[in-house]
Amino acid sequence: MPASELRDPANREMKRPKALALLSGGLDSMLAVKLILKQGIDVEAVNFVTPFCLCDRCSVDKFSKDLKIKVHKVFLGQEFLDIVANPPHGYGSQMNPCIDCRILMFKKAKEIAEKIEADFLVTGEVLDERPFSQRRKAMLLIEKEAGLEGKILRPLSARLLPETEAEKAGLVDRSKLLAIRGRRRLPQMKMAEKLGLKEYPNPSGGCLLTDPEFARRVRDHLKNEGNLTLTDVALLKTGRHFRVGRAKIIVGRNKNENERLSILAETHGIPYLKVADYKGPITLCIGEKDRGILEKAAAITARYSDAPRDIPVKVKLKNGEREEIITVRAVRDSELERLRV
Numbered sequence: 001m002p003a004s005e006l007r008d009p010a011n012r013e014m015k016r017p018k019a020l021a022l023l024s025g026g027l028d029s030m031l032a033v034k035l036i037l038k039q040g041i042d043v044e045a046v047n048f049v050t051p052f053c054l055c056d057r058c059s060v061d062k063f064s065k066d067l068k069i070k071v072h073k074v075f076l077g078q079e080f081l082d083i084v085a086n087p088p089h090g091y092g093s094q095m096n097p098c099i100d101c102r103i104l105m106f107k108k109a110k111e112i113a114e115k116i117e118a119d120f121l122v123t124g125e126v127l128d129e130r131p132f133s134q135r136r137k138a139m140l141l142i143e144k145e146a147g148l149e150g151k152i153l154r155p156l157s158a159r160l161l162p163e164t165e166a167e168k169a170g171l172v173d174r175s176k177l178l179a180i181r182g183r184r185r186l187p188q189m190k191m192a193e194k195l196g197l198k199e200y201p202n203p204s205g206g207c208l209l210t211d212p213e214f215a216r217r218v219r220d221h222l223k224n225e226g227n228l229t230l231t232d233v234a235l236l237k238t239g240r241h242f243r244v245g246r247a248k249i250i251v252g253r254n255k256n257e258n259e260r261l262s263i264l265a266e267t268h269g270i271p272y273l274k275v276a277d278y279k280g281p282i283t284l285c286i287g288e289k290d291r292g293i294l295e296k297a298a299a300i301t302a303r304y305s306d307a308p309r310d311i312p313v314k315v316k317l318k319n320g321e322r323e324e325i326i327t328v329r330a331v332r333d334s335e336l337e338r339l340r341v
Helices: 027-037 057-067 078-085 098-116 136-145 186-194 212-225 230-236 255-268 291-303 333-339
Strands: 018-022 042-049 071-075 120-122 240-244 247-251 272-275 283-286 313-319 322-328
Touching: 018 027, 018 098, 027 042, 027 057, 027 120, 027 186, 042 057, 042 098, 057 071, 071 098, 078 098, 078 230, 098 120, 098 136, 212 230, 212 240, 212 247, 230 255, 240 291, 240 333, 247 291, 255 272, 255 283, 272 291, 283 291, 291 313, 291 322, 291 333
Parallel strands: 018 042, 018 120, 042 071
Antiparallel strands: 240 247, 247 283, 272 283, 272 313, 313 322
């Protein structure tokens, strides 16, 4: 068998069929695995995580442990961030590059499938459940660009889609697969009850890139910076964000965020501010740092501290080994809202 190809189901050795399932930990992917196991097919799984995932990792671990399924865990880092910055197939409703994300995941899954000698791939995708990446045309495009035409079985919607190679070769009984379509969750819940799947997460996970507020931050960042790193993502996920000229001001909202921002500032040499005589946030200043920008960052810091708003306040600026005091009044709320990202 060539190292670059999955096993050909029509010319395979006399062994139990084997599938590699993309397991997110959501109900759909769990049901897909259950349906394939029910047909006597061996299953291993791959769980992909991106810097923007909101998925429940515990559900993946418990499900795979209960069913004794090996899970390959893969983190999609800078390679995925480069796609977010410039997706060939564009964005979905916000900054989510769903089609290119799926292509990347399937390419990585294909590499694992070849190593474990899987006959085909399995996903919990449901036709028309998501408007951008789970339309029939998009599904077939993703398969083609990932080099997996005919090798991806979607058990929940299989009878509404073209036969896969595994079905044609008799490795999978198509009559035992489903024909679910659309965004209603009731058919999956009924199937979960039938298959004895009692514990599964609510459909509240997903991807931060679909959140309008977070997407606005990412859009602003790419407009001003042009690229995206893991450090950038950590900052985008933390604090209140303001844009002052070419500089970004990030203000911690609580103790945990202040600690996180302090560590990021110290690790990456980012200047930060803190009110000297009152409790208040840690504020990072990223980008241009002329005097006017630093004074505005100090005024924003004062606004979110316990200091009175109508008197001059001392704000400590730390820039590497250098420290100085900037005395300012807290910025007015009307101006603050114009600067908010």
